[in-house]
Amino acid sequence: MAQQFHIDHVTVAGKNVEAMEKALIQVGIQSQYGGPHSNHATEMALASFPDGSYLELIAIQPKADPAALAAHEWHKFMEADAGPCAWAIRPADFGAEVERLRVSKIDVSDARKNGRKRPDGVQLDWETAQVGPTNGGFFPFLIHDFTPRDNRAFPAGKPSTTEWTGIAKIVIAVKDLDAAIARYRQAYWIDPPQRQEDAEFGAKLAWFRGTPVVLAAPLSAKSWLSARLEQFGEAPCAFILGARKGSHVTVGPKSKWFGHSVSWADAEKLGWHLGFEPR
Secondary structure: OOOOEEEEEOOOOOOHHHHHOOOHHHHOOOOEEEEOOOOEEEEEEEEEEOOOOOOEEEEEOOOHHHHHHHOOHHHHHOOOOEEEEEEEOOOHHHHHHHHHHHOOOOOOOOOOEEEEEOOOOOEEEEEEEOOOOOOOOOOOOEEOOOOOOHHOOOOOOOOOOOOEEEEEEEEEOOHHHHHHHHHHHHHHHEEEEEEEEEOOEEEEEOOOOOEEEEEEEOOOOOOOOHHHHHHHOOEEEEEEEEEEEOOOOOOOEEEEEEEEEEEOOOOHOOOOEEEEEEE
């Protein structure tokens, strides 16, 4: 049976969480400050959606411990204000999914505990497991909560916005499209993807129907996507939200991906690629 991709959250990285929140407001999305992580390196804010997924803004804590920051798997993304850096899924059975991936010859780390305290004092604790060579880059990392998940996803007790349904697609920059497709099919037992090209986005695309996964390989060695791969390796390069009819967003260019319209936020204002797909 193929893996079901229950998106827990996607992560956008930058230097300063307040600046990231302000940029997100400019394209019509309100976020909430979530507090510092217990790693002495990072803090976060989030925009949560009705389907339970959320968009995490992760940034460098004021007076962060330099060694802790340097050891963080996403420090290059944060220091470069790189935007999309990772995503996570929430399997129904954390341990069983770890074993399933290992049976599929995919490397999975042992579980690692983490947590943070919300600004209102509520403690959150969870565990994660890295899948593949990077944490949430090419493959999603796995997450399982010890404390109630709603406390993590909905700090105000409800979604922070209802204009968007949730995270619809994760666009992952890859160097070799055929090789990336083969690795995903090995890991998740999924059917061959649909393919197309988007000259404006600058990529050859592959989408696994029924999943949120879109793989994107550069059309040109001199494109923004090639430069991003050179700097950060294979990792998310864009996220797409499911948009309700009439959602208010500052829209830039539009694309047609696999028969679906995608409206893009103004990347100059936001600083990274965020799309909206009508639902």
